[in-house]
Amino acid sequence: MYITKLEAPLADIRIEELTGCEVSADGSIVLGFADGDGKQAAVTLAVGQAGALAMTLPKLIEEALRRQYRDHSLRYTYPLASWSLERSTDRTSGIVTLATPDGFRVRFAIEPRQQSELGEALASGVEGEPAELAN
Numbered sequence: 001m002y003i004t005k006l007e008a009p010l011a012d013i014r015i016e017e018l019t020g021c022e023v024s025a026d027g028s029i030v031l032g033f034a035d036g037d038g039k040q041a042a043v044t045l046a047v048g049q050a051g052a053l054a055m056t057l058p059k060l061i062e063e064a065l066r067r068q069y070r071d072h073s074l075r076y077t078y079p080l081a082s083w084s085l086e087r088s089t090d091r092t093s094g095i096v097t098l099a100t101p102d103g104f105r106v107r108f109a110i111e112p113r114q115q116s117e118l119g120e121a122l123a124s125g126v127e128g129e130p131a132e133l134a135n
Contacts, residue, residue: 078104
């Protein structure tokens with residue numbers, strides 16, 4: 001699920017700081033915030049809603065970066081510290097995990113054909129002019 005546009009004007013809360021995050025006893029995700037005046041607030045999300053937010057944020061971050069600098073060639077990137085590939089429980093695909101040095105991880109289901117294509121693309125390297133290899 002991707003989030004697209006706001007349906008109606010909402011209260012504008014300007015978050016200055018993420019003050020904490022945790023998983024509650026019922027499995028909800030709780031994010032604590034403080035505004036510019038130090039007023040504390042929390043947002044509680046079900047796993048599905050947190051997943052939708054996680055899927056939406058990278059696109060929004062990149063769009064914000066491009067608008068801020070008026071440069072559509074900019075990419076928001078993370079340093080890769082490690083990766084792993086494992087078989088999924090359904091045995092028809094794999095799971096590729098990419099991780100940063102600070103522990104951020106993202107996992108993708110990857111079909112055997114995509115594994116081969118990705119391996120070939122990585123083996124060919126990305127030297128010379130900036131280019132994008134995609135399937």
